[in-house]
Amino acid sequence: MNFLDELVLPQSSHHMELLKYLLVLTYLIFIPYLSLLIGTNIIAIFYNKKASSNSDSAAYKFAKDVIDLVTFNRSVTIGFGVVPLISAAFCYAQLLHLSPVNVSGYLFIAAILFVIGSIFLYSYKNSFHLRDILKAASGSGNLDDRLKTDINNMSEKTEIAYNKFGNYSLFFLLLTALVFVGSVKLASDSTRWEHVESIVGVVFSIGTIVNFVYFVTLSLFTTACAVLFYYFRPNNEFGETSNDIKEIAKNSALNTGLVSSIILPLLLLLNIFVVPGLGLTAGIFALFIFLMLIVVICASFFYNMLKNSNTRYSGSIVFLLIIFFVLAVIKDQMAFDTSSQKQFIALVENYEEYQRQVAEELGIGGTVISGEEIYNGRCVACHQFEQKLVGPPHKDVLPKYEGNLPGLVAYILNPVKVDPNYPPMPAQGLKPAEAQAVAEYIVNVYEEQYK
Ligand code: HEC
Incomplete structure (x- = not known):
């Protein structure tokens, strides 16, 4: 992104530290949020299909609930999705200034994909509601025939549209995840900076693919935890929710949770092997072990709940999930840090040179010649x-x-x-x-x- 490069001012090492913290913060917001969007989208499509194949109204209501879970407010989507992505792009523009790689440009692309994906997601959500409204309307008695055919026509169109919207939004959100994961991976692997010249190179690397599969699994895991917590947290306001829906929610959350928490450690292991050698320090390795431990504990909680058909660990699991995200983001940032040491030295030199120039232009500083x-x-x-x-x-x-x-x-x-x-x-x-x-x-x- 050339225009970004022009906006960039050389930074002192203090500012760069600050930018790195900002990156951690943006990831802590964005990664769980995108995970939830993707996970709920997958679950909603799945239960929707199930509902339409054996006209199961509880499954349908569950799908609708799950989508409403994360799409309650558009400004949240902007604040948790678009803003972090763009801030991350700016951080990278500064941190990787003068390096041959264009991570911030790729993050901008991810932001655009995210916007498209979330527009489809909201259309999906709205068509759920519209569909119900139309159904209710066509059922009411005193309508004239023309209005009735209109409503039926609209119903059919909504039906088609809403199936499509669900698939489109999933497609674009997955694409966002792919580009995002690829960019972050690229940023933390300085050996590839010279060689990656386009988005294709970002996406098609073994590291990115492994991380992408990991991200999707993590999305399902996160969503399982969130659904569990949403329906079964202590004193929730869903005492009224019908038992059918609760039963579906429980089965869905526990099964998805168990399966994903069994796969996640394997993907983490695989991840250790695709982390660039340069970035794998003792600290990062220790974090990997911690992350794996957390997921294994979650898996045993899920297994226990499934076996006893209860939901008593729903609170602990969310707690562990939050710790997991914090450690995972710190791990990524550490990998980026280690692998980009050279880059930061170059930037600090560039900063000193810049300061000299400014001082000279303003006629201050420099060595005073007596x-x-x-x-x-x-x-x-x-x-x-x-x-x-x-x-x-x-x-x-x-x-x-x-x-x-x-x-x-x-x-x-x-x-x-x-x-x-x-x-x-x-x-x-x-x-x-x-x-x-x-x-x-x-x-x-x-x-x-x-x-
Ligand atoms: C090694 C001895 C030496 C040193 C050191 C030296 N000068 Fe000289 N300087 C001379 C000599 C000898 C002349 C006469 C040269 C001539 O007339 O051709 C001279 C001539 C000059 C003149 C007169 C020029 C003219 O047009 O008549 C100036 C002014 C001058 N020096 C300034 C300096 C300054 C300032 C320094 C220090 C940065 C300095 N010099 C260092 C030996 C020295």
């Missing part, structure tokens, strides 16, 4: 103001240069033979700014004391 110091270091061996040493006294020669400071500077920089009574003055190897300073100094002293 004419007096140079004079005392370089000139006193051969010159005094009033007496002749190796060279002539300044008092005698400076009147020549009155009003001609550039001429004096030029002489000091590059002495030429002047007076046959003296040997030639050797060049002093000064930089222009130093010659300027020393010239100003001797002129000042001369004007103040000897004129």
Whole structure:
């Protein structure tokens, strides 16, 4: 994203630390949220199909509930989905500035895919509701025939549309996850930065595919935990929910939860092997072990609940899930950190260079060149103001240069033979700014004391 690169200002290492924390924060919001959207979308489509094949009204209501669970408010979708993605893109634009890789551009693409996906998801949700309204309307007695056919036509169209919307939204949300996972993976693998030039390279790498499967499994796991908590948390307001729906919710959550929490550790293991060697430190390895432990504990909770047909660990499981997300995000960030050390050193150097430039442009900072110091270091061996040493006294020669400071500077920089009574003055190897300073100094002293 070239325009982003232009917006980027070189950052000090403190700012970069801050940006890394910001990244952790955005991931902590975005990853669970996208997981929930994908998981509920899959579950809703599944139960919807089930409902229409054996006209099971409880399954249908469950599908509707599950979709409503995460799509209650559009601004939440923007705040938890679009905003974090775009902030992450900006963070990467800063952190990977001057590197050959364009992670922020890919994250922008992910943000666009996410917007499309969530628009379809909301259409899916709305068509659920519209469908019910139309059904209720066609059932009411006193309607004229034309209105009735209208309603029936609309019902058919809604039916078709709503099946499509569900599939489209799932497609785009999965695509978002794929691009997102690929970008994060790419960012934490500096060995690939040189080679990845397009979105195709981001998506088609073994690391990305493994991580994507992991993400989808994690989505199902997260959603299972959320559904369990939603219906069965202590003192919930769903005491009224019909037992049919609760039964479906329980079966769905426990089975999905158990299966996904058995697969997750395997994917985590696989993940260890596709993490770039550069990024796998002892700390990251320890986090992997922790993550696996958490999932295994969850799996045993799910198994226990399934066996005893109860839901008593619903609270603990959500608690473990939150810890899981925090550790997983920290792990990713650590991998990124380790693998991009070189990049950060380059950025810090770039920052120092930038500061020098700014200081120079503004005429502040930098090393102050003192004419007096140079004079005392370089000139006193051969010159005094009033007496002749190796060279002539300044008092005698400076009147020549009155009003001609550039001429004096030029002489000091590059002495030429002047007076046959003296040997030639050797060049002093000064930089222009130093010659300027020393010239100003001797002129000042001369004007103040000897004129
Ligand atoms: C190694 C001895 C030596 C040093 C060191 C030296 N000078 Fe000289 N300087 C001379 C001599 C000898 C002359 C006379 C050269 C001539 O007339 O051709 C001279 C001449 C000059 C003149 C007169 C030029 C003119 O147009 O007549 C100036 C001004 C001057 N020096 C400034 C400096 C300054 C400033 C420094 C320190 C940065 C310095 N010199 C360091 C030996 C030295």
